[in-house]
Amino acid sequence: xxxxxxxxxxxxxxxxxxxxxxxxxxxxxxxxxxxxxxxxxxxxxxxxxxxxxxxxxxxxxxxxxxxxxxxxxxxxxxxxxxxxxxxxxxxxxxxxxxxxxxxxxxxxxxxxxxxxxxxxxxxxxxxxxxxxxxxxxxxxxxxxxxxxxxxxxxxxxxxxxxxxxxxxxxxxxxxxxxxxxxxxxxx
Amino acid sequence: xxxxxxxxxxxxxxxxxxxxxxxxxxxxxxxxxxxxxxxxxxxxxxxxxxxxxxxxxxxxxxxxxxxxxxxxxxxxxxxxxxxxxxxxxxxxxxxxxxxxxxxxxxxxxxxxxxxxxxxxxxxxxxxxxxxxxxxxxxxxxxxxxxxxxxxxxxxxxxxxxxxxxxxxxxxxxxxxxxxxxxxxxxxxxxxxxxxxxxxxxxxxxxxxxxxxxxxxxxxxxxxxxxxxxxxxxxxxxxxxxxxxxxxxxxxxxxxxxxxxxxxxxxxxxxxxxxxxxxxxxxxxxx
Numbered sequence: 085x086x087x088x089x090x091x092x093x094x095x096x097x098x099x100x101x102x103x104x105x106x107x108x109x110x111x112x113x114x115x116x117x118x119x120x121x122x123x124x125x126x127x128x129x130x131x132x133x134x135x136x137x138x139x140x141x142x143x144x145x146x147x148x149x150x151x152x153x154x155x156x157x158x159x160x161x162x163x164x165x166x167x168x169x170x171x172x173x174x175x176x177x178x179x180x181x182x183x184x185x186x187x188x189x190x191x192x193x194x195x196x197x198x199x200x201x202x203x204x205x206x207x208x209x210x211x212x213x214x215x216x217x218x219x220x221x222x223x224x225x226x227x228x229x230x231x232x233x234x235x236x237x238x239x240x241x242x243x244x245x246x247x248x249x250x251x252x253x254x255x256x257x258x259x260x261x262x263x264x265x266x267x268x269x270x271x
Numbered sequence: 272x273x274x275x276x277x278x279x280x281x282x283x284x285x286x287x288x289x290x291x292x293x294x295x296x297x298x299x300x301x302x303x304x305x306x307x308x309x310x311x312x313x314x315x316x317x318x319x320x321x322x323x324x325x326x327x328x329x330x331x332x333x334x335x336x337x338x339x340x341x342x343x344x345x346x347x348x349x350x351x352x353x354x355x356x357x358x359x360x361x362x363x364x365x366x367x368x369x370x371x372x373x374x375x376x377x378x379x380x381x382x383x384x385x386x387x388x389x390x391x392x393x394x395x396x397x398x399x400x401x402x403x404x405x406x407x408x409x410x411x412x413x414x415x416x417x418x419x420x421x422x423x424x425x426x427x428x429x430x431x432x433x434x435x436x437x438x439x440x441x442x443x444x445x446x447x448x449x450x451x452x453x454x455x456x457x458x459x460x461x462x463x464x465x466x467x468x469x470x471x472x473x474x475x476x477x478x479x480x481x482x483x484x485x486x487x488x489x490x491x492x493x494x495x496x497x498x499x500x501x502x503x504x505x506x507x508x509x510x511x512x513x514x515x516x517x518x519x520x521x522x523x524x525x526x527x528x529x530x531x532x533x534x535x536x537x538x539x540x541x542x543x544x545x546x547x548x549x550x551x552x553x554x555x556x557x
Binding site for chain 2: 124125127128156158159160161162164165174177178179181182185193195196197198199200201203204207211212213215219222226231232234235238239242243244245246250252253254257258261262
């Protein structure tokens, strides 16, 4: 049987334990569909939100980590806000995204994690977002060199993109936050 | 009233004018802002979406810095507000987990519209208006993160908020009833998937236009930049709607001026406002 077969018997127990430890109660889902019907990005998903929650309750980690949905979710919180069972759906998506990165799963939407990395590199370097540096980093890594060039020039012309980074004094404290130490990295 | 001020990164870059209008509005309403010294980025969506630990430790550092001053924290950016609230909740729940020795439970995190729409300030705004924006019909647009998740933000009317509408009333303008005021514009995806942003922004703008709005007003810097920019370069469609910051309108109404410098930052021509201020005298911000 391939990795893509849905089979609760073969659910990933470690994954389910992690969700339980974070109080993400995917087993409470009764498939009402409010999450999926309210999701503004659902037209672009390969798995609907209610499917993500159900697959998570089956422990189907592999299928979820390979999905487009985990990257296309904008974390707008509409689903979690409307869930009648108070399931922390955005926290679930966060867990799935960080697991996919940690396990080196090829992202089904590569440009989105490249954007997040470019954003966070800028924070790591300066303590604050440096928009021009972040955009350059994103473009070089993603190969999306020409996208939004006209918009970028218009923003620049209107004084909405600063050339120089804003840096903070205690950058060592920021480096420590990014050092990879912390209780979250146990798994 | 004295508050700690957390501007956030957008207000030093793409939304620099938002910072200016927040400061001007507060000064005109006798709110004294003290910027948190050496504040850092809250991590925005990118941090919590990819790393739980970093996603909370970045905003927690700001709370620790702010509690030295002891004032409540004013936050104009919706994303920063949500991340600071999430960090505050995490620290209150388990300070030891986040290596916090002592935490001031009385310190509140306040989003700008909740402050300005509270009793006292609305009356103060109305009383100090020099130029009521009578001919302006606005769609109040909240987006996501100042409201959701209400367990984090504490928002009461998260599906049908009214703070922006009450601010709009206080400056003499009018607002429409419409369907998309808390819909997501996909700001966190806009660079990597501009096609999705164009679709979502298109739906939001169509709803605002159908309801009869001439412009939109928001209190989120990502929404402002994303909704204006993703209407551009779409040949053959209706003219784009400008998106104003609530404090931009308040500052104009209270000062009686809509400075050229403020007009110029808009990616969409702000005709709905400039028409009201035909003789805008100044070049700089007031």
